[in-house]
Amino acid sequence: MKNFSLQQWLVIVVLALLTALEPLSIDLYLPGFIDIAKAFSTTIPSVQISLSTFLGGFAVGQLLWGPLADRWGRKKPILLSLLIFVVASVACIYVRTVEQLWVVRFIQAIGGCGGIVISRAVVTDYFDKTKTLKIFALLALIMGVAPIIAPSIGNAVLSVFSWQGLFGAMAVLGAVLFLLTILFLPESSKRQASNKDANVVKDYLQILKVKKFTVYSLIAGIVNGALMIYVANGPFLIMEKGGFSSDMFGLIFGINAFGLMIGSYLTNVLQKYIATNKLVRYALMFMLAVSIAMLGAIYANVSIHIILVILFFYIFPMGILFPATTELAITPFAGTRNSGSASALFGSVQLLMAFFCSMGANLISDGTVGAVGLSFALCSILAFVIVFVKIAAQEGLRRQSVH
Missing domain, CATH: 1.20.1250.20 (MFS general substrate transporter like domains)
Structure with missing residues (x-):
């Protein structure tokens, strides 16, 4: 890892944070399940459905962002996905029923998965083939760390704020990533124009x-x-x-x-x-x-x-x-x-x-x-x-x- 330039390290940091967004979005709000259930006068299993809808949105969203990244380049779709994530995170704060939370978490996942999908493509675009395994290993390392620290972050947030603060923290994280992407992530795709008439299914x-x-x-x-x-x-x-x-x-x-x-x-x-x-x-x-x-x-x-x-x-x-x-x-x-x-x-x-x-x-x-x-x-x-x-x-x- 010593052979990376400062610019490459900045790109790696942004990609690592984008990769961590999904596990953080899952595990950060787990400590708030009891509070959310009380707020909506429902059961914890009912709140857990919001986790299932998140995973469903994550699976569907991946199929959407890949073709968009091939058509528009890497940077614009990442910014759009983060914008959707931030707006959905804020919307989670204002939901009035657990059913609304299910729907908004689905939308939040569609936004959140854009970064992790396109990050893999950026790695193969931007870095030499001899370095890609090192980057993927580092991203896997981040994916391992994020679920460990996320519940602790969630507990820290809950000690100061109500359960809505958990989604506020996600919105802040998404906004920070939006700025970092603008500042430090270059456009790595060189084949944007050729994909305008692409058939996604084909x-x-x-x-x-x-x-x-x-x-x-x-x-x-x-x-x-x-x-x-x-x-x-x-x-x-x-x-x-x-x-x-x-x-x-x-x-x-x-x-x-x-x-x-x-x-x-x-x-x-x-x-x-x-x-x-x-x-x-x-x-x-x-x-x-x-x-x-x-x-x-x-x-x-x-x-x-x-x-x-x-x-x-x-x-x-x-x-x-x-x-x-x-x-x-x-x-x-x-x-x-x-x-x-x-x-x-x-x-x-x-x-x-x-x-x-x-x-x-x-x-x-x-x-x-x-x-x-x-x-x-x-x-x-x-x-x-x-x-x-x-x-x-x-x-x-x-x-x-x-x-």
């Missing part, structure tokens, strides 16, 4: 035909699905089965997030010696081995504390897989007119696969630790099978070329 279909993109997008989605399964079952594993307090839950959650961050950091070190596609393969092998060890430990009725230690090592390789799969999926479109659309489709495929994995975990769930361990193992097996099929297909093509 472009997305063409992108999906690139096997490298499809394979690594699917893997990223499955790994993200495994992470979502962990997030959903974390309280069950740590507090209910582990018997830890809510304070210890936060600490253990933070330790696991730190493991993810270590993985992201190691990506920069390992990529000097190991090709990125091999790095993905080795990380998936490690993840699969740990998931099998976890299942064995669960069915051997070992202490839940040992299982939680094993869980740390299951999460750790995700820190390697997120930046590595992002680079492998997105870089084939670097400098092309579809780089923004590729970034958007990558994010949407990732969310879609995470949704399917989470739903599958819910279907096999029976309220036991074994069902959670089985979900982790199935995700690892599925991701590894996809890589294995890809390797087998490549070997088949090599044999054909030889004969």
Whole structure:
């Protein structure tokens, strides 16, 4: 990371903050759920729907911003997305019913996702190919830090303001990012004019035909699905089965997030010696081995504390897989007119696969630790099978070329 100029570092900082906007927008208002429920005379599950609508808006919005970034360039769509985010954040302050909050959070997510989608395209536009993995690893690191600090920021805001202050903080963050984007983010796209008559659906279909993109997008989605399964079952594993307090839950959650961050950091070190596609393969092998060890430990009725230690090592390789799969999926479109659309489709495929994995975990769930361990193992097996099929297909093509 020493080879970056001051201007490049400023760009990296802006991209990192844009990337952090989504996890901050999710986790920052979690401490206010009880207050919001009281304000609207409703239940906490009803307030939680606003989180679901946010994720839905995030999935839909990604498909919109990618083509806009390819047509208008990178900077204008980012500014427009941040403007929508700020206006929606302010609107959240003035909602009068929880149903209104659901709708406005959906709109807020559509604005907030623009930055993270277009940031991936900016990385491939602006930086040399030898540096893109380093940037993606750094962005993954930020994605790991943001969920840890967001609840603490939310609690700090709540100690001074009411729950409306949480959305006020989001509006301020969006406004600051709007100014930083104007001041420090250059226009990196050089193919704006060629996209005026682009067919969005056709472009997305063409992108999906690139096997490298499809394979690594699917893997990223499955790994993200495994992470979502962990997030959903974390309280069950740590507090209910582990018997830890809510304070210890936060600490253990933070330790696991730190493991993810270590993985992201190691990506920069390992990529000097190991090709990125091999790095993905080795990380998936490690993840699969740990998931099998976890299942064995669960069915051997070992202490839940040992299982939680094993869980740390299951999460750790995700820190390697997120930046590595992002680079492998997105870089084939670097400098092309579809780089923004590729970034958007990558994010949407990732969310879609995470949704399917989470739903599958819910279907096999029976309220036991074994069902959670089985979900982790199935995700690892599925991701590894996809890589294995890809390797087998490549070997088949090599044999054909030889004969």
